Every structure is written in structure tokens, then in C-alpha cells.
Amino acid sequence: MAAERFARHGTVRLAFEVFGPPGGRPLLLVQGLDSPMQWWPDGFCAALAARGFAVARYDCRDCGRSSRARPSARPGVPPYTAMDMIDDAAAVLDALGWGAAHVVGMSLGASVAIGLALRRPERVRTIVSLAGLPFGFHARDALPHLDLLGVARLARLSTRQAADYEQDIRVQAQMARMLAARSQPFDEDWARRTAERVRAAAPGDPATARRQLAAMRADDGLLRHPETVSVPLLALHGAEDPLIRPQSARVLARSVPQGRAVVLEGVGHEVPGRAWASITEEIERNAGRNLAGRHSLCGTWKP
Template sequence: MTVGTTRNGAVRIAFETLGPRDGRPLLLVMGLDSPMQWWPDGFCTLLAEHGFLVARFDNRDSGLSGRCLSRYTAMDMVDDEAAVLDALGWPSAHVVGASLGASLALGLAVRYPERVRTIVTLMGLPAGFGAVARQVRPFGLLRLALLTARHPATAQEDLRLQAGMARMLASPAHPFDEQWAFATARAVRAAAPGDPGAARRQLAAMGRGAGLLRRAGEVTAPLLAVQGADDPLIRPSAAAALVRQVPDAQSVLYAGMGHEIPQHLWAAIAGEIARHADRPWPAGSSTATRPVSRRV
């Protein structure tokens, strides 16, 4: 991966690229307090093999990007995405967002519609408090909150905690890749220390966006919502709920997928992203005639 940095105002944003220099631009947006290494390298390589020039980046307050102890908003985080596009010289890009990153991807499409060619959301939620409340799994959120509330005393405990969270989010339908989880956790901590307050600040920002993340109905870029049937945080119906909010969107539900991008589905999900980008839609608009939901 080629590493670079850019700035949105005073905030430094770190990013990496992989793939053919003349490839179709693809921006990956990761979730809550999750540095870019949580996009699996093998998955990124598959996307590059589909002809994408892949860019992944650290959201502010995570990884190698700058820490923001003062208040910021969801619009600031969306502008961080735009700053990465600017740094790469991309007038527009295909955008894939995971978990909280799915909301940020939708926010980019609302705030800068001309810059988003297509969107794929992974493990995303519909917009609006009521819609979100109906789609989350309270017990799963409680389990995650208890894990994140721990304060590891040693570096090894920190690695075990990160790997434990990845295990908790994974589907029980496939063997958990413990080796990959620990290797990714080590790479994350080797790049930058953790920040116990980062997740809280990012979540707070989501509520301070002047309604930006509640305007899914304004999205005009073609949307594909991907959800796992075994997601412990979000109900399987979440993708279909998002599809009902975004004009002419489509959804795919995968069995054997939790709140994760599992290796046994890398090829399938990368293929869906490529097919979604390949469809002959005009830039900035969808030509589908009705919402479509599929279970795989």
C-alpha cells in the first residue's frame, strides 16, 4: 500500500492506496474507532483485481489521523472523506462504507452528490432514530459496550481485547480467524496507540450533523446495501429498511456473515461491489425501477 496524508483544516487524515493507477477510484470508509487496517488486505487486493484503485483511510480520531479533543460534527467527518478525494485528485469515486462508515458514505452522497458514483453499505443502518431503534440488537450492543469499557493494563491484554471484539462480531457459522484478528490488532497498534475516548467522540459527532445523516431519501447515487444474517449488532432487516428510504436502491443479505467482512465471502462481496459499479447508470443517478432485496 502507498501511504499518504492530507488535511481537512487543522486535522491530518492518513490514507493508503492499492491497485492500478488507472483503475476506477474506490473509497473505503471504516466504522467506529476502527483504523483502516480493519479493511482486510486480501479483500482490498480482490477489489484491486476487479480494476479498482482502492483508497482506505483512518477517520479522524483513529489510527494515524489526527486526534480531535474539541467538538466536531458528522459534517466534519464527511468533509474528511472529501479531503481524501481531493488529495487523490478524484473528482468522484465509488464509495463503500462499513458500519458507522456506511452512514458517513451516505452523508458524503448527500453533501457532495456530484462526487459519489455509486455507494455500497456494509452492515449499515437506516436513517432516523425510530428506524435505527427498530434495527439494532440491544443485547449485542450491551456485550460490545462491556468489552469496550475495559481498560487493558498491558499491550498483550489490549491485543486480546481487540481480537475478542472481532470474535464477538463474527458469525458463529464459520471458524473465527484468530490469527488474522491478532495480526490486524498488532498492525493497528504498531501504527498508532489507541485512544479510549475516540469512540465516544465519534459517536457524539454523529448526533451533531445538522440532520445530514437523516437525509437518506436525498441520495441519488445508486445504492447497494449489504447485510449479514448473523450480525450480532444489527438485525437482518436493516438493509431492506435502508433500501426503502433510498430511491431505487437494492440489498443483499448474506448467510454466515456477522458484523464483519469474513474471508469466505471476500470474493462474493468484492464481486457485488464490482457489478454494482459496472452497471450502466448515469453518473449521479439511479436507473433501477424498484427496490430489490436478495438473500444469498
């Protein structure tokens, strides 16, 4: 198992782990809303390392082993911003000694990856958006791409205050199941083991998701112009995503000069083991793409 290390961004401490060869192509994984880095499966990280990447995953601020936020001194104002979360990613790159990296973001993490490419373009080689929104989290930008029934189901689960350890583990595993493709077998053992690892690393805070979403929405317009992204971008999306409609990948790909979309059949809002070979192949392909020219392509992958 990779050893835990820490980066610093001002007073914020950011926990991260590294897999793969020290001289490999640098690749940064950014998880989604209130999702500690362990939700990037170890086997997935190892599969990327086997393709020659040096892989870093980290806990975004306010979750996992990274620094937790204090309440804002101003009512209604989030204690940090989307720009802070973007600069956190750059701080992890600094701690690793990476001038630039390929960046793969999941869900909210995809917005962090795109924001890093928009605000700190010299730090990003390529982007992969996994189950991401094309224009950020402000209601008017996000609503056309959300499955509101799925969002409501997840919200009911995520806002439950666990009465004890066992209930906390059970709810986390239920959330993982809810996000998975319904047409495929679900790995209950992996979900429970991961939930136990997450809990052992640091107990969760039910308010984290609200604060992270508020931070993204507060920087209105930050992510509204992906057409200015200057690096190759791959938008991967599960055909059975219960939260964000697969059309989002195609919209994002069409918005970016070097955008490409692939919809993954039999995949939800997740990175399941049966799709690792295809997903890592697509990430490697995107990393090797020519920086010149416009590529707005769509495809479908079937298990």
C-alpha cells in the first residue's frame, strides 16, 4: 500500500499517496464530492501505474485526512472557494515536484481538473473528466445535466447522521451501490472494505458536501467557458450514471477545442473493476494525443 504524505497550501494540509514508478508520467487523481481518496480503487491506481504513470491521489480539503474547514465568519459565505480547491491541486503537484501533470477528475473532481487547466494551464498536460458536469455546479448550468431523482436519492442517504460505526459503514456502502450501474453485479465486499478504510482514516463530516458545493457555486462563472481549455480533454461517462446524464460528456467534448467523449456501457457514477482496462487505455490514449488540431469525437465502449 502507498505511504501517506502531506502537501501544504497555506494553513491547509492535504493528504496524498503515490503509486507507480518515480520516473513515470505524472498523473493526478481528484475525487468527487466529499469522497476521500480511497474511493479511487487501489487496483485502478495500480493499473494506471502498470501503463507507466506515476499516480498520485489525494484528499480534497475538508474530507479524509486533509484539513477540515472551520465555520465561516460571515453567514452565507463558504469558508473556502473553488479557486482554493484548484490551488490545493497545484499544491499537491508542488509537493510531488511535478511542474505539470495529466489530471483525472471524478464528478466534482472533474470540475477541479478543468478549473486547474483554466486558471493554471502551465500545470496541466491533459484532462480526463469522469462523470463530470460541463459547466460547473451553479443551478442554471447544472440542472439540464442532472438526473434529479438520482440526486434526491443520494441526498437522502448522504445527509443521514449515522448513529454508530456500523450504520456509518452501511450507509457508505449503500451510497456506493446507489451510484453503480444497476445492470451489473455490485461488489459489496469492496464497498464495505473501502468504507471501513475511509472511516479508519478519518470520520466524515455531514456538512462537508454542503461546503464543497457552496465553494463551487460561489465562484460563479469560473467553469462556464471550457472552450478556453488549451489541452486535450477526454470526457468519460457511464451510460447508467444515476446522477449526471451521459449527454454531459458530449456537451463538454464539443465545448473544448481538443475534446473527445466516450460513453461507457454498463457503468454508473463509478470506476468499476470490469471497466479498468478500458478506462486506463483511454486515459493513456488521451495522454499521448497530439496537442495540435481539433478533435471532437464520440464513442461507446461495451464490456
